Amino acid sequence: MDRLLSMRVFERVVNEGGFAAAARALDMSPPVVTRLVADLEEHLGTRLLQRSTRRLSLTDAGQQYLSRVRNILQDIDEADAVAHSQTTELAGLLRLHAPPVLASYVIAPLLAEFRKRHPKILIDLEVASLHEPPIEDFDITLLGTDDSFDGDVVARKVIESEGILVASPTYLQRRGRPQRPEDLVQHDCLAHKMPNTRPRLWRMWCPENPTQPLEIEMQPVLLANHTDSLLRATLDGTGITSVAMDIVAPYLNRGELVRVLAPWITGRLVMYAALPSRKFIPQRTRVFLDFLVEETQKQNARAMAACTAC
Structure with a gap:
């Protein structure tokens, strides 16, 4: 009964x-x-x-x-x-999880405008670098990976970007600008240290021949597992580093950094928004996700324009 x-x-x-x-x-x-x-x-x-x-x-x-x-x-x-x-309802607590680089350069710059549109939605942002973040514990978990990602999660592709090489004007004045990828072995390079990767190897692609990557062996003067540290050191003239185009676009626009070896790229990067389930997604989650996609696409367009002007 x-x-x-x-x-x-x-x-x-x-x-x-x-x-x-x-x-x-x-x-x-x-x-x-x-x-x-x-x-x-x-x-x-x-x-x-x-x-x-x-x-x-x-x-x-x-x-x-x-x-x-x-x-x-x-x-x-x-x-x-x-x-x-x-x-x-467009109210309540929205729980987000993101690694430090995405929290700093993607989430944080969007919060003022999002809160202006939806003041009743409160944000709880957890920032951590985890190999397997607890997706089921958050409304949205941002994942940054390459274009070969095939994870067994409910995820929406937010945006695609490219890794590019940049340096400060002061470094280029002091050491000169590399003319071809092979010249990087003569320069001070700053490399991102990641698990199960070789930080002394940069794999590069030219859009004119995207199926044939070029591998450059180099001796980094700085290894770090923290994008902010690499970016700060690059801005201060320490050397050349690889960074996502969307992150570095504001610095290119202001002339604080300069792209080198264009149109070569160091990879294609993808940001996903992972969800705990396909069912019963709160409206506040849908609204934030749509806002995230819309604003990051605008940012990506600005980044492309900035790099075209380099």
């Missing part, structure tokens, strides 16, 4: 004043309504309704049971409404 359904049917029978009227209101057949109330009475071991051909009345047990049932059903309806509002 579905006790919750039987309780709702019992309440409706009382409210409508009869089984036939309750059946019409619930879009059920009268025999089903009658059986559900009878099953409820059998389960409780007491009669709830006095039936006659003319009228329907509550027993003493039925009166007491009805008052409790109405409170229970009201609590259930309110709980359903609260849960439903978490999915449909």
